[in-house]
Amino acid sequence: MVERLSRCNLCLGARFSVYARVRGTMLKRVFTLLRCDGCGLVFVSPRLTRAEVSALYSPSYFQGDGFDAAVDYVSLLDNYDAAQRESDYVLERIRVFSSRKDLRILDVGCATGSLLRVLERKKYASLLGIELSPYAAGLARKNCTSPVITGDFLKHDFGDRQFDVIVSTEVIEHVTDPMRFFRRVKRLLAPGGVFICSTGNVRSLAARLLGKRWHYIAPEGHLFYFSPTTLSRYYAAVGLESVEYSALDGKHRKKMLRIEDNMLLSILDRSMHNNDRRVEFVLKMLRFLPRRFIGRVLTIAMGKYRLPMAKNGIGIVGAGKVSRKK
Numbered sequence: 257m258v259e260r261l262s263r264c265n266l267c268l269g270a271r272f273s274v275y276a277r278v279r280g281t282m283l284k285r286v287f288t289l290l291r292c293d294g295c296g297l298v299f300v301s302p303r304l305t306r307a308e309v310s311a312l313y314s315p316s317y318f319q320g321d322g323f324d325a326a327v328d329y330v331s332l333l334d335n336y337d338a339a340q341r342e343s344d345y346v347l348e349r350i351r352v353f354s355s356r357k358d359l360r361i362l363d364v365g366c367a368t369g370s371l372l373r374v375l376e377r378k379k380y381a382s383l384l385g386i387e388l389s390p391y392a393a394g395l396a397r398k399n400c401t402s403p404v405i406t407g408d409f410l411k412h413d414f415g416d417r418q419f420d421v422i423v424s425t426e427v428i429e430h431v432t433d434p435m436r437f438f439r440r441v442k443r444l445l446a447p448g449g450v451f452i453c454s455t456g457n458v459r460s461l462a463a464r465l466l467g468k469r470w471h472y473i474a475p476e477g478h479l480f481y482f483s484p485t486t487l488s489r490y491y492a493a494v495g496l497e498s499v500e501y502s503a504l505d506g507k508h509r510k511k512m513l514r515i516e517d518n519m520l521l522s523i524l525d526r527s528m529h530n531n532d533r534r535v536e537f538v539l540k541m542l543r544f545l546p547r548r549f550i551g552r553v554l555t556i557a558m559g560k561y562r563l564p565m566a567k568n569g570i571g572i573v574g575a576g577k578v579s580r581k582k
């Protein structure tokens with residue numbers, strides 16, 4: 257019934273400490289999060305079986321009624337502005353590398369296609385989405401004109417196709433074998449291509465302050481919890497080069513932070529709309545502060561901007577510049 261990990265997925269070490277014990281949101285039982293003594297990777301073990309996990313991703317999951325209430329991709333379909341603000345996170349990262357509009361872009365776990373739709377409006381010409389859930393993929397096909405594959409990124413036969421940009425937003429924490437996932441990313445990236453992902457940062461201020469109450473912990477489906485260090489280690493293990501936030505030039509860094517402030521405020525507004533009690537509580541505490549300031553505090557606390565991107569080889573896809581400080 258449960259799947260126990262005896263080796264760390266990243267360093268293959270077998271010595272772990274208990275990071276937290278937490279109650280699931282859907283299945284009211286206690287899960288253990290372990291932290292690898294060798295590399296610091298945090299993961300759920302024992303965890304639900306593959307069959308149990310896939311049962312979690314029902315249509316209601318995509319409507320915000322699943323184990324992770326922050327997921328409400330269906331409402332994004334009717335809210336282009338919110339989708340835009342949440343897609344800017346990816347757009348700015350693409351722009352760091354290239355200003356070309358003919359980049360071959362793959363959105364892994366594209367859900368209902370809100371990112372693809374924004375990319376289409378921004379005139380990106382070569383887009384492809386892949387989504388495991390037939391329900392979400394069906395909505396994505398209605399939502400945008402780009403092709404969307406219903407299938408498993410790890411198993412789908414892409415032939416000899418390669419991509420300049422592979423995006424996965426809030427996906428890698430759900431994957432049962434991250435090393436396989438990153439290997440696939442490496443294989444599908446064209447020389448000079450980039451991998452852009454977002455996930456929780458387990459070494460962020462919020463994670464460290466909140467401990468087991470960190471909002472990102474959702475042990476039924478969030479199986480791995482990455483940090484800038486463990487993510488870089490994964491990239492190195494599969495032959496990708498890390499691009500750290502601190503290595504970007506000042507202009508991009510500033511813009512990224514501003515975009516992230518807006519994205520988090522937008523997510524906050526959506527959570528308010530969905531009556532998330534925890535968010536209401538936080539907003540009540542912060543209500544005397546200007547919104548811009550709240551956005552920046554959240555950005556720093558969440559620490560997502562600190563998660564590195566990855567690049568395949570030394571070449572840069574297009575005209576964008578990445579200057580290295582220090």
Ligand SMILES: [Zn+2]
Binds near residue numbers: 265266292294
């Ligand atoms: Zn390890």
